[in-house]
Amino acid sequence: EAQVTQNPRYLITVTGKKLTVTCSQNMNHEYMSWYRQDPGLGLRQIYYSMNVEVTDKGDVPEGYKVSRKEKRNFPLILESPSPNQTSLYFCASSPRTGGIYEQYFGPGTRLTVT
């Protein structure tokens, strides 16, 4: 089944404890992206990747890192999480960069930082 998977789905952690949220797609998509969703603000793009080893900042990249060493995986790293990073996170992928293709979203990861 063609899909985008994220792990973990739920995570409660403490301030400063490094964590990684994994994202994987099995559709051979070139474009991948991370978003966070906060009430009243809609989805905000954190980072995106046009292909392997090519990443760039979205609108809210502070406090996050990403890597794209393989086409299928695009992990989101929080080196030192803070309470303001408590949010619902979505990973998405698209066949090509260019906007003419829809994005396919993962199931979401709900992160709470205390």
Added chain:
Amino acid sequence: ILNVEQSPQSLHVQEGDSTNFTCSFPSSNFYALHWYRWETAKSPEALFVMTLNGDEKKKGRISATLNTKEGYSYLYIKGSQPEDSATYLCASLNTGGFKTIFGAGTRLFVKA
């Protein structure tokens, strides 16, 4: 940062009503406009991808139009059903189609 605005923020309609919502986006450097449907506890799913001024797309009872010169898109739902209850998101992509800017969404409630 581009500003993508959606209105109304929420909408309550009766089953059978037809409704529409608006997505406004900066027309400069426009590349594509996406509409997504997001049900509670699920992931957003694409409805339409639109790129050309004057584009009209339709999927069942749902349709959308695009005006890139003035920077707006309308989503129409004909004969709303309770299962149409969801948040409808629009997203604008600028030149190159790299960055995606979402609006805050329109939350639709359809009462049986």
